[in-house]
Amino acid sequence: MSEFWQGTLEKVDDWRYRIPVTYKAGMKVPGILYADETLLKDIVRDKAPEQVANVACLPGIVRHSLAMPDIHWGYGFCIGGVAATDPEAGGVISPGGVGYDINCGVRLMRSEITLAEIKRRIEPLMNRLFTGIPAGVGSKGDIRLSAREERRLFVEGARWAVNKGFGSGEDLECTEAGGALDDADPSQASDRAYERGARQAGTLGSGNHFLEVQVVDEIYDEDIAREFRIFKDQVTVMIHSGSRGFGYQVCDDYVKSMVRAMAKYNIQLSDKQLACAPIKSPEGAAYLGAMRCAANYAWANRQCLMHRTREAFEAVLGASWQSLGLLLVYDVAHNIAKFETYTVDGRRKKLCVHRKGATRAFGPGNPELPARFQRTGQPVIIPGDMGSHSFLLAGTVKAETETFGSTCHGAGRVLSRSASIRACRGRHIDRELLETKGIIVRATGRSTLAEEAPEAYKDVINVVNVVHNAGISKRIARMRPLGVVKG
Amino acid sequence: MEKRYEAIEHTADFGIRAYGDSLSDLFTNAAVGMFSSIADLTTVDPIHKRDISVTETDREALLVEWLRELLYLFSTDGIILSRFDIGHMTERSLKARVYGERYKQEKHTLHTEIKAVTYHGLEVIQAKGGWKAQIIFDA
Numbered sequence: 124m125s126e127f128w129q130g131t132l133e134k135v136d137d138w139r140y141r142i143p144v145t146y147k148a149g150m151k152v153p154g155i156l157y158a159d160e161t162l163l164k165d166i167v168r169d170k171a172p173e174q175v176a177n178v179a180c181l182p183g184i185v186r187h188s189l190a191m192p193d194i195h196w197g198y199g200f201c202i203g204g205v206a207a208t209d210p211e212a213g214g215v216i217s218p219g220g221v222g223y224d225i226n227c228g229v230r231l232m233r234s235e236i237t238l239a240e241i242k243r244r245i246e247p248l249m250n251r252l253f254t255g256i257p258a259g260v261g262s263k264g265d266i267r268l269s270a271r272e273e274r275r276l277f278v279e280g281a282r283w284a285v286n287k288g289f290g291s292g293e294d295l296e297c298t299e300a301g302g303a304l305d306d307a308d309p310s311q312a313s314d315r316a317y318e319r320g321a322r323q324a325g326t327l328g329s330g331n332h333f334l335e336v337q338v339v340d341e342i343y344d345e346d347i348a349r350e351f352r353i354f355k356d357q358v359t360v361m362i363h364s365g366s367r368g369f370g371y372q373v374c375d376d377y378v379k380s381m382v383r384a385m386a387k388y389n390i391q392l393s394d395k396q397l398a399c400a401p402i403k404s405p406e407g408a409a410y411l412g413a414m415r416c417a418a419n420y421a422w423a424n425r426q427c428l429m430h431r432t433r434e435a436f437e438a439v440l441g442a443s444w445q446s447l448g449l450l451l452v453y454d455v456a457h458n459i460a461k462f463e464t465y466t467v468d469g470r471r472k473k474l475c476v477h478r479k480g481a482t483r484a485f486g487p488g489n490p491e492l493p494a495r496f497q498r499t500g501q502p503v504i505i506p507g508d509m510g511s512h513s514f515l516l517a518g519t520v521k522a523e524t525e526t527f528g529s530t531c532h533g534a535g536r537v538l539s540r541s542a543s544i545r546a547c548r549g550r551h552i553d554r555e556l557l558e559t560k561g562i563i564v565r566a567t568g569r570s571t572l573a574e575e576a577p578e579a580y581k582d583v584i585n586v587v588n589v590v591h592n593a594g595i596s597k598r599i600a601r602m603r604p605l606g607v608v609k610g
Numbered sequence: 611m612e613k614r615y616e617a618i619e620h621t622a623d624f625g626i627r628a629y630g631d632s633l634s635d636l637f638t639n640a641a642v643g644m645f646s647s648i649a650d651l652t653t654v655d656p657i658h659k660r661d662i663s664v665t666e667t668d669r670e671a672l673l674v675e676w677l678r679e680l681l682y683l684f685s686t687d688g689i690i691l692s693r694f695d696i697g698h699m700t701e702r703s704l705k706a707r708v709y710g711e712r713y714k715q716e717k718h719t720l721h722t723e724i725k726a727v728t729y730h731g732l733e734v735i736q737a738k739g740g741w742k743a744q745i746i747f748d749a
Contacts, residue, residue, distance in 0.1 A: 198730030198731075199728070223726045261684070261688065319686060328723070371725040375726045375727075378728075382671075541619060
């Protein structure tokens with residue numbers, strides 16, 4: 124373990140801690156950490172709070188450098204961070220503030236099936252999902268894209284998949300940004316990015332990505348749960364994946380070009396991985412154009428993965444996905460940069476909101492949400508680790524005023540990958556999960572399982588409780604895993 | 611030469627520290643270290659070869675670019691690289707011939723997917739009697 128962080132933290136209330144702007148030379152705004160005392164003990168075990176302070180030094184950053192309770196150390200930017208920059212005040216865009224897996228995100232699909240109805244079919248279902256969904260390191264799928272087809276996918280996002288017959292129009296309405304960001308510019312993605320993107324649409328990947336069959340085991344808010352079409356003992360499916368090799372390549376290309384551009388714009392930062400360029404610069408515009416292609420790629424990818432999931436249910440249960448009620452609850456991005464309007468110092472401003480390991484959490488009445496979520500706020504999906512619960516939350520108006528409409532994204536690691544592998548030496552994580560919790564695990568590699576073992580993560584419930592108690596989102600329902608497909 | 615490379619611990623990500631008697635030795639060991647994290651190299655036969663040429667502004671950037679090129683070969687061609695012969699090399703450029711084998715599920719064991727080589731905490735320094743480098747990966 125790396126040494127403890129010893130910087131200044133001021134307690135604001137039970138759920139918020141401040142890193143004062145005076146903590147470090149160059150900070151333009153204070154840092155705010157959302158955490159309780161228990162989580163804070165883990166947070167200061169690495170240098171993540173220092174990274175929150177580093178982000179507070181970015182040109183044009185507005186109001187606060189924010190950290191969610193699942194914050195942990197990342198390269199350059201911490202994971203679990205939110206930063207908004209003002210394009211009119213020299214604000215920057217940073218590829219590192221989005222991350223390599225651009226639009227890594229989660230979608231939740233609900234069903235009309237209850238646990239009792241499916242109990243004896245879960246094993247064949249997991250086997251069918253495992254064979255039907257390409258997963259693992261560098262996994263390639265059966266969807267091959269020509270460069271022309273890729274360009275179309277980069278612009279259309281999830282709609283591209285729906286037009287191919289992989290889903291319905293309603294799926295798009297239940298996807299953040301309708302499953303595509305405007306102004307994607309396919310000419311800004313490199314040849315290498317095209318090459319890596321050609322074979323990976325509709326693949327899960329490896330690492331922390333997964334597909335999980337779950338059951339709703341607790342409802343916290345009956346009223347909103349009903350609006351989200353969620354009920355107790357209902358079977359749900361959660362899919363966690365991103366833009367695959369295409370997104371990694373886009374990020375990689377632009378971190379490199381921005382490292383070079385920083386001197387030109389006279390930007391000095393403590394860590395090259397924070398490399399950035401003004402939003403209103405050719406480099407900034409180029410990255411934004413390419414980043415949007417990758418965001419759209421990820422939405423198309425998750426749409427394809429959901430389609431494969433529906434096919435697996437149809438094959439095993441012998442009924443159409445429509446009659447099984449397999450409908451999308453929502454799809455959220457948790458590695459992305461988007462332009463959103465907020466009130467800062469009494470003025471409405473269009474800001475560039477970087478969310479790296481943070482989820483959008485718009486509240487009721489937000490004009491960007493479709494009619495069905497106007498009363499409830501946006502569904503927010505928080506995956507837990509392999510052995511534990513996941514959560515469905517709803518966004519709040521308070522998130523919009525405090526955190527640029529953002530909340531946490533997951534559990535957050537407490538053990539490094541190698542520490543987790545060491546802790547799991549000689550153990551069979553899949554067998555343990557089956558024997559102790561009845562969870563069926565299907566995975567391509569044993570080392571991924573060891574890296575992603577339950578004890579490698581913080582307990583997601585503590586993270587969810589902080590965002591709920593701080594009011595930046597609201598608990599709606601809890602899901603327990605029945606079966607997991609891992610890369 | 612004692613140790614060629616070792617893993618670095620970080621909560622979310624991981625990296626390697628590599629050592630070498632010369633700069634080219636260092637770069638070779640960094641490459642072996644990276645691919646040892648990706649796969650079990652003991653079952654990889656060096657039957658496919660590729661030529662690589664990299665030019666950069668300084669030795670840190672050169673190391674990142676070298677590893678990026680190797681990772682690119684793995685990501686697109688699926689070749690697990692296990693042997694690295696660096697020919698001509700300066701602090702700003704290198705030419706190398708690298709060898710490996712295309713991934714076969716029945717023959718090879720993959721470990722971790724490395725998404726990218728980052729600039730975070732990047733170091734290439736001359737230590738007593740040799741060279742030392744630190745590289746953090748995003749995985």
